[in-house]
Amino acid sequence: MAPEKRNPRNIIILSVIIVICIIVITVSFKDSGAFSKIRILTFDFFEPVQEKTYLFFRPVSHFFLNIREYFNLNAENRDLMEENAGLIKDYSDNINLRVENDSLRHLLGMQLRQDHETMAAKVIGYFEDKWQSEVIINKGGSSGISEGMAVVNDEGLIGIVIFVSSSSSRVRLLDDPQSSIGARLLSSRKLGMIEGSPEKKIYFNYITRGEEIFKGDILITSELGGNIPAEILIGRVKSTSVRDNSAYAVIEVEPFADYKKLEYVLIIKS
Amino acid sequence: MKIFFKVLNFIILVLCILLQFAFFENFKLVNIGIDIVLVAIIGITIFNGEIYGMAYGFFAGMLIDILSGRIIGISALLYALGAFLAGRVSGLELKKKILTDLLLVLIVTELNILFKSGVYYLFGFSASSAKLGLEMLINPVFNAALMFILFPLLDLGRERKEELGFIFKKKA
Numbered sequence: 120m121a122p123e124k125r126n127p128r129n130i131i132i133l134s135v136i137i138v139i140c141i142i143v144i145t146v147s148f149k150d151s152g153a154f155s156k157i158r159i160l161t162f163d164f165f166e167p168v169q170e171k172t173y174l175f176f177r178p179v180s181h182f183f184l185n186i187r188e189y190f191n192l193n194a195e196n197r198d199l200m201e202e203n204a205g206l207i208k209d210y211s212d213n214i215n216l217r218v219e220n221d222s223l224r225h226l227l228g229m230q231l232r233q234d235h236e237t238m239a240a241k242v243i244g245y246f247e248d249k250w251q252s253e254v255i256i257n258k259g260g261s262s263g264i265s266e267g268m269a270v271v272n273d274e275g276l277i278g279i280v281i282f283v284s285s286s287s288s289r290v291r292l293l294d295d296p297q298s299s300i301g302a303r304l305l306s307s308r309k310l311g312m313i314e315g316s317p318e319k320k321i322y323f324n325y326i327t328r329g330e331e332i333f334k335g336d337i338l339i340t341s342e343l344g345g346n347i348p349a350e351i352l353i354g355r356v357k358s359t360s361v362r363d364n365s366a367y368a369v370i371e372v373e374p375f376a377d378y379k380k381l382e383y384v385l386i387i388k389s
Numbered sequence: 390m391k392i393f394f395k396v397l398n399f400i401i402l403v404l405c406i407l408l409q410f411a412f413f414e415n416f417k418l419v420n421i422g423i424d425i426v427l428v429a430i431i432g433i434t435i436f437n438g439e440i441y442g443m444a445y446g447f448f449a450g451m452l453i454d455i456l457s458g459r460i461i462g463i464s465a466l467l468y469a470l471g472a473f474l475a476g477r478v479s480g481l482e483l484k485k486k487i488l489t490d491l492l493l494v495l496i497v498t499e500l501n502i503l504f505k506s507g508v509y510y511l512f513g514f515s516a517s518s519a520k521l522g523l524e525m526l527i528n529p530v531f532n533a534a535l536m537f538i539l540f541p542l543l544d545l546g547r548e549r550k551e552e553l554g555f556i557f558k559k560k561a
Contacts, residue, residue: 129440129443136465136466141466
């Protein structure tokens with residue numbers, strides 16, 4: 120152990136650090152853009168190392184995640200078989216409806232839904248604590264990415280771009296307590312908000328407690344979501360309950376995407 | 390030679406920050422993980438002294454805040470305070486060095502969690518008390534386990550009087 124004399128020098132240094140931190144905290148809390156240049160420079164500096172380290176350790180972290188998931192495989196398999204049976208039944212109906220829809224749109228002169236312009240990105244970092252839940256991707260401002268763009272994968276919506284440096288970006292995931300996105304129930308078209316929580320659970324909020332919501336109902340993004348295109352899959356209703364003295368139902372949502380296993384994502388640019 | 394160990398410790402600290410982002414963020418039990426950076430800062434304080442601990446803690450915290458934090462400066466403040474506390478508690482000379490180190494990691498981790506939650510609460514970020522309780526139970530245990538790997542690394546090359554808390558036998 121290094122011998123350390125108990126002199127006031129240490130207290131003075133600590134006091135200086137505390138004062139600097141308080142000033143920095145105050146400035147960054149009042150104006151989040153105050154340190155954006157330093158943030159962008161640091162992000163760009165660390166991006167190559169960050170990417171290499173993350174990719175190096177990813178097989179190990181996935182190995183541990185897979186062990187945890189192994190114990191849920193039976194239940195998951197049963198659920199998937201049930202779901203598959205339902206989907207097979209719906210498949211032929213959907214083809215007929217699609218043909219009918221296309222011909223009706225053609226008759227009315229309406230355009231078919233436009234495809235979105237997307238860009239693929241690699242996940243190079245993951246950060247989670249009680250107050251935030253984010254991933255870092257390897258595409259930034261130089262690739263035309265800007266704040267507010269929606270990020271998806273083949274399973275559905277992942278989150279929103281909240282910070283952009285020239286070569287990487289930070290994406291706020293749906294389970295982040297600050298996350299709030301307009302959403303709809305696919306079956307009843309009811310509007311609400313998809314919000315994260317400190318427990319890392321996702322809730323579909325602002326649905327009055329009398330409304331009929333069923334477990335398994337699918338949620339999609341609404342057309343009122345700003346930069347986020349409508350009708351992107353989000354997840355399904357996991358459970359519903361009511362809270363005393365609240366006019367709204369508590370609806371927990373299970374997202375389709377597994378945030379801890381993200382490798383590649385798509386950023387919706389248009 | 391002393392400066393060499395300080396530079397080596399600094400490199401280990403930067404590697405710990407990268408490791409935290411690349412690996413430990415994914416390796417969590419009920420969303421509670423290991424704070425390898427805090428353990429490294431406690432170790433640096435023990436082996437290099439309070440001043441280096443505070444300076445390295447401030448640097449590491451700033452870097453983490455810039456790379457991931459919502460409010461810049463919170464982690465820097467907490468890690469510097471952690472190093473200061475570690476410096477004070479390390480003055481407790483228990484019978485075995487390992488016990489002092491273990492106690493140090495447990496106390497500083499607990500206080501770090503409490504300070505962090507308090508500061509975030511003041512800035513309007515809520516957190517469930519159940520989760521906080523669970524974090525205060527699990528996180529120190531994880532950090533204490535990591536201490537057994539990280540402290541010998543930080544102590545690498547230095548002359549040691551003890552090994553795992555036991556005094557080396559004097560050579561005849």
